[in-house]
Structure formats: C-alpha cells, structure tokens
Amino acid sequence: MTDPEMRAFRVRSPKAVAVWLCLFDNDDRETRIPLVRDGDDWTATVAAVEGTRYAYRADGPPPFDPSKLLVDPYATHLDRPFAYDPRLGERGIETAPFVPKAVIARPFSSWDRAPPLFFPGGLIYEINVRGYTLLHPDVPEALRGTIGALAHPAVVAHLQKIGVDAVELMPIVASIDERHLAPLGLRNAWGYNPVVPMALDPRLCPGGVAELRATVASLREAGIGTILDLVFNHSGESDLNGPTLSFRGLDDAVYARTPDGKLINDAGTGNTFDFGNPAVRALTLATLRHFVDQAGVDGFRFDLAPILARAPGFDPHAPIFAEIGADPLLADRIVIAEPWDVGPGGYQLGNFPATWLEWNDRFRDDVRRFWRGDGKTGDLATRISGSTDIFADQRTRSVNFVAAHDASRSPMLSPMRAATTRRMAKTTGMAMPMR
Template sequence: MTNRPAPPLGATPAPKGTRFAVRSSAERVELCLFEGGSERRVAMRRDGDVWSATVPGIRLGQLYGYRAHGAYAPARNLWFDPAKLLVDPYAIEIDRRFVQSPRLARFGDDTADIVPRARVVAPLSALPARPLFRPGRLIYECNVRALTMRHPAIPAAQRGTLAALAHPAILDHLRKLGVGAVELMPITAAIDERHLPPLGLRNAWGYNPVVPMALCPDRVPGGVAELIATVAALRKGGIGVILDLVFNHMGESDGQGGTLSFRGLAPDIYARTADGTLINDAGTGNTLDASRGVVRTMILDTLRHFARAGVDGFRFDLAPVLARGPGFDPKAPIFAEIAADPILSGRVMIAEPWDVGPGGYQLGQFPEHWLEWNDRYRDQVRRFWRGDGRTGDLATRVAGSADIFTGSASRSVNFVAAHDGFTLADLTRYAERHNHANGEENRDGHADEVAWNHGVEGPTDDPAIRAARTASVRALLATLFLSRGTPMLTAGDEFGRSQQGNNNGYAQDNATTWLDWEGRDRALEDFVAALSRFRQRTAIDWTAWLADAEWRSLSGGAMQEGEWDAGDGVALHLALGDETLILRFDRRHGVSAIRGAAIDSRSGVGPG
C-alpha cells in the first residue's frame, strides 16, 4: 500500500468540479459561493481537521469564502462566529482590499459585505527556472507603489502597480544601476492597523498580511498573471526578483482585532502562553507558531507557489519567528525542510535576523546558505563616517564581517539605509526623527539611529553644509559598493530621496514616501551607476573572504595597533594578478579606489 500525498488545501479546479478544502477546528464549516449579490452556502465534509466540498460547474473566477460554526470563547482561544465571512488561508487572489471596521471584532455582526472574497484561479504547477540572482550582486529594495506613483513616463493607470516595474523606463533605470535583483516589499494583501484609519492614514508598506499567498488588489490588480508577466520581463532584462514575505504574524492582531481568516477557522496557528495569552514576539499582537507542522506546511506551500511564478527567492521579515518553539533554535525543522525541498533548495533565502521577542537578535545564526541583513554593518559604517567609529570596525565590515559569519563565503547583506529608518539622504540631514505626521506624537520609529545633520537640522541653503552632506552620502555609498558581501540599496537612495526626517514611513502612502523622479539628483545617480560598474568589472569575488590582501595606514605603512582604535581611516591593498587595487577609506577625504581608472567619492570620478 502506497502513501498518497494529502489533497491540496485551497480551491483546486478539476474536470468534474472545483474542490474546496480548508483546515479548521470548528464544529461545522460552510463554503460560501458568491454570484452578484447572492450568497449560496454549501455544507462541507470533515476528514480529520480538513473540511472539503467538491462543487460541479464552478469555473475559474468564482468568488468564495467560508463560515465556521462552534463555540465563541476568546479566553479559551475559540473565536467561531458564523456571522464572519472568512478568507481562505490558501487564497491566491482576492476581489478587494482588506478594510478595518469595528464589525470585524463584534460577535454576531455579519461581515460578508466588507471582507474580501477569494477567487478560484488555476494553481501553478510548472517547475521554476533557476534563479538569476547570485550573492554579491546588487539588491534593490523597493515598494512597488512608492517606486512608480510619481514617475512621469508611466501611464497614470499603471502607476503604483507591479506591472509598472516592467515599463521600459523602470527597466532602463535598473539596468543602469546594475541591479541583480529587485527585492519587493510585500505585494500580498494586507490590512491597515486599527489606529490608522481614524487618523486618515493607511499602511504604505504592507507588513500586516491576513493570508500569506493572496496578492494585493491595489498593487497587483492583474493577479497571478501580472506577477508572472512582470517577473518574466525583469528576468529578460537580466534582473531577478526576491519577495519580502511575512510569516511572523497575521493582520488579525491581538485579542481586540478582527476575525478575518485564521482566527475564525484555526486559531491554534497563533502561539500562546500556558495561560492562553497571545505571544507577541512580532510586536503586532500575535505570532505564528512555526513549531507546529501545519504552520510550516503553509509556509512551504506559499514559497513553492511564488517560486513557480518565477521569483528567485525570499526575504523573511522578523525571521527568528520561523525558528521559535518558543526559543530560537538554529536547527529548527523549517530550515531542513526548505533545504530538502526540490523547488526551494536552490532559491535565495534572506533573513532579517531579529524580532522583538526574548533572545530575538540572531545575526549570524541562520543556515550557512542563507543571507542575512547585517545591521552591524549599517551602524558601524555610519559611525565611522559620522566621526565616532573605530577604523577596526570599518575594516571588519568592509572585509565581509568574518566575526559574524562562518563558512566559505560572507553571507552579509550590507546596507547603510533600508525602508525602515532614515533614508540615506536624511541620515546626514537629521539627527532626530521627525515622525509627527504618523499621529503617534513622534514616539514611533527608531529613537537612536546613527545619524547626523552637519550642524543644521533639515534642509539648508548653506553651501558648505550641503557639500559636507553630499560628501557623507557619497562616502557611505562608495563604502557599500566596495565591501565584501551582498550590497543592498533602497529605491531612491541612489538619487537623494528624502522623507523630511520621517524614519518610520510605514503610514505615509503619499508624497512623503513616493519617489520624486523629476527632482532627483542625477549626478548622485550617475555616481552610483559608476560604483556599480566598478564593482561588476573588477575581478573580485565579492562574497569570498579576503586573500592576498594587506591593510595599511593612510600614509602607506603597516597599521599599528593604536590606529585600529582611532578613526582616521585605512587603505586596503588587494592583489589582482599583476596589479594592486588600493581602496582608501579616509574620514577626512572620502573613499577612493585606485587601479588605473579611479573612483573617488569626493568628486564622483569613476570608470566609464
């Protein structure tokens, strides 16, 4: 007798009808089919913890949801309320965006008119092509909406959508920068946090999903077909795609949050303490319990789905949650399961290696084949150029952070600015956050970022201060592109984007975060392109550990012990065949790379 794989969850079209299957601990589950303004309910059969129904005549495009019956006792983690329309946890497309309403959390209030319906679509089955992206190449982090909302060349109807990334104007810009992969901030459907709508704000970033696979109707109005087409267009241009995914929590929030999907079907996916309190290691009200096999199965099914759409890999938001049970385990089952999966084992995996739970900082503790965001790189490179950092720390980060990462190559994702925090331009213009527009009395966001304003907070017409700020930005960028590891640049930082000192722009879906293409600093953009060309054309394996290298003082002599603790700078001499490449990091005079053609952060001179 052979063991057959379990039938898939979600909606699976077949010649004799579409099979709907959902995991639930409810006493009874109904399938709800929508046609125009009518709702037809179909009883589902139970097999273990999976409820299913096969309905003949259901075609692609059919809208559906679920209602679950059972006890309603939140103190016992029971939230069953048949008045709540529930989105399929395996939904791939939905017909509208999620919206907040007090009715979502009130027992007995019907929500069928405000909750999205899932759409039946054909499942993806083709084996994906090999990833284009390779560690060491440039990652370009971007919010698809913010990237294109103000681009004059993109048709108005297409702005803010994933499809706009395939527009020639965007492709040309990405190729100019030498981008190896775009890292897309979440394009799955998310819900605004409860406090935002009363303030007239909405979540601009998307890190508050409700179900993991459903695409955002605003950002990806064409659904899965738009995702596949955009990925293919980028790949044709030599650019890979990495999806930023959230598997640490879902947007149903804490005990006062709405019942939208999991909470009304299978609330056991959320981690709880012994007394039933929701664990909040994600800082968002709930935490997924990846110690449960059903949660890991859902995560792997999601990754396979997007891999079949052609994406190169994934960046995991607050990734330690993946390995909590409850404490972080570097040998957690999910790592082995991903490594053993024939579709996922060759994908790029990137961890944001921290969460807000106990022992949540786990930089360097992920599997050897994973890349990791390196905040020590960010902070220590910033400190050096601010004037209060050690030369030794700078050298360690430039060399690949061997004090953090073991193995045959550096797994460091190097960055000096990201979506979370000051923009690159703002970290040299503002010493303090200015998040007043977020409606939280300037208490949100990082309060102690490594930033400096060159003596004046905010914009200034003083030419000396403006020149000093430009020099700082260029030095930071040159350091980024001349460091071992994988560089990451956030969209717009290549041409001086500003958020006017807001270092937590998650709630600003407006001109604060939308890129100003017409007002961009084209000289800085050209400088970044030159840096990227220099990195690509120099015969260096940028992820390998340093060999045949020598650190020297700025005067050319051997580094003395005390010079590592000082902050003047250092010169790195690298043997390249019969040549020597000299990388100089000089706090007073910026960064320069000398080997025939030179690149200099002070003047922007670079190789052609």
C-alpha cells in the same frame, strides 16, 4: 461562459463543529454548502466555474462565530483589497459586505524554472512597489503604483543604470490597515500586515499572478532578479480585539500562546504564528512554492525571521530550515533573514543556517558611524571584509546595508560615495539592500 467543473475544496478547522463553503454570485447572493469533516479538515466537491468567488464560515465553541465570513488561508486571488472596519472584530455582526472573497483561478501549467538569477555579491535594491512608480512621468498613469510598472522600459533602464542585480519587493500580498491608523488619518503604506500569505493585493497587482509573472520575466531579461519580502511572523488579525478574517475563525491554534492561553506577541503586532505547528509550516512552504512555481521569483526575504524558528525560544535547527532546504522547488532559491524580532532572545544575527543570508545591522551601524566621523577604522574594515567576527568563514552570508525601509534616516550620500558603496558591495562578495 466557462462550463462548470467539479472542484474540490478543503479547509483546516480542527475544533469546529460545522463549516460551510460560501459561494457568491455576481449580485453577491450567497449559497452555503455544508462541508464534511475529514480529520482536521473539512471538504466538499462542487461544480463551479473559473472566476467564482468563495469564502468559508465556521461554527463551534468560542472564538468561532458563524457570522464572520472567512478568507481561505490558501487563497491566491481576491476580488478586492482588505479594508478595516470595526465590525470585523465584533462578535455576532455579519461581515460578508466587508470581507474580500477568494476567486477560483486556474494555475499556470508547469514550466521550466531557471536557476535564481541573483547571486551573493550583487546589489539588492529594496522597493516599495506603489511608491516607486506612483509619480513616474514616463509610466502610463493607469500602470503607476503597480507591479506591472516595474517592467516598464523606463523603470528597467534606471535599475540597470544604477547597477541593480536584484529588486527586493516590500510586501505585495493583500494586507489590512491596523485599527489604530484610521482615527489618525493614516494608512499602512508598507504592507507589513498581511492576512493570507499567497493572495496578491489587488491594489498593487490588479493582474494577479500573471502580472507578477510577467514582471519577473521582464526583469530577468534585463539581468535583474526578483526577491519577495514575505511576512510569516503574524497576520493582520492582530490581538484579541482585532478583526476576524481567516485563521482566527477557522483554526485559532495557528497563533502562538503562553501556557495560560494569552497570545504571544513576538512580532509586536498583537499575535505571532506558531512555527511549532506543522500546519503553519505547511502553509509557509506552500506559499514559497507557489511564488516560485507560478511567478518564477528568485528568492525571499523573511520579515522578523527568528519567529520562524521559535519553539518558543530560537532554535537554529528548527524544522522549517530543513524543510525549505529539502524542497526541490526551494532548495536553490535565495533566502534572506531579518535576524531579529521583539521577543526574548530575539537578536539572532549570525545564527541562521549557512545557506541563509542575513541582514547585517552591524554593517549599517559601523559604516554610518564612520561616515559621521565618530567610527573606528578597524570596525569599518571588519564590516567591509565580511564581518568575520559574526559569520566566521561564511562571508557571503552578510547582507550589508546602510539604509532600509525601517532604518533611521541615512546620511545624504554624494554620487561618489554612493558609487563607492556599490563597488564595495560588489568587490567584497556581499549583498547590500538600499533605497
């Protein structure tokens, strides 16, 4: 067994009156260690070995509830997936049996990070990790449905055959089903309901960061970049009736609110992170740095990206843009915005910084109309020449697509049309996520 090391724990909880570090042994017995306040944070230094499982509890005025076990917002490894249980949202009910614990893991040593492999002008291929290989006959059954399966030679060969320059992985961090799904006999298959932003979902990545790192490296050797689709607009804690899993029990102020205290719902999910809060931006930057430093990913796609720049209205000069651009690990990464959300003024296509790419739904709509037979040739020409009516001289900012995970059904493409579409993406200097 690894010898214990002195390890420093720190968690933010400005309004708590008491916070405990909770350590769990192999029999799930819990040891609580009181933390000491240090400004807005609470800290402790304790002896622990790699593989130790831990969480937090916090007490104070409502909504604090010490019966709720809380996942570290900065956790990078979890001992199990999240699973929704109504008791997670019921005050006074002990939740340790239902909540994943973070796992102490030693980070990889520093390594030489290559420049991003993908460059604007190539073909981005959007992938649902589980669904893409779950039934693949050439992939070993134990590997199917995981990130590691994407590195299998048969999968890599197919991606090369269809001309993929970068894969865009739909969310792979640990997510939880929304509470309305179970009564309908449904599950969230896409993963757009994460809880904490760095912890990979054990169902998709049982080998943790090491598995993601190895897959990114294998794809890179084949000339294929890796882009992660990340959700920073909300968490799986949802509205006030949702589960208490992490932020809600530690620092509820990370969620944006109206002046009368109601949760803002610009993500359409019950809650919205407040990017006017420096703590939210700090966690976002730490997450991006983590996936670049520890896994070598080439870039990121930001779900409902206007929320990153709300204060509360959209601000094209929001602090997060400058902070990403100034970070030495992040400045050269590919950054792609989904430039809309459901909040007021939520459609912001063309308004992100010049260094950002943007999903261009105008391309999708005009191209599909043309294929259907009721579109205009002039509109098609504008779209395939860079949508200069939207992006002015920044032609490479347009990420052209005709179908994506949340688009309406695309027309059936013949092999000739599909090949033509790929050539259009390459020859017009734009990117195009498809599935």
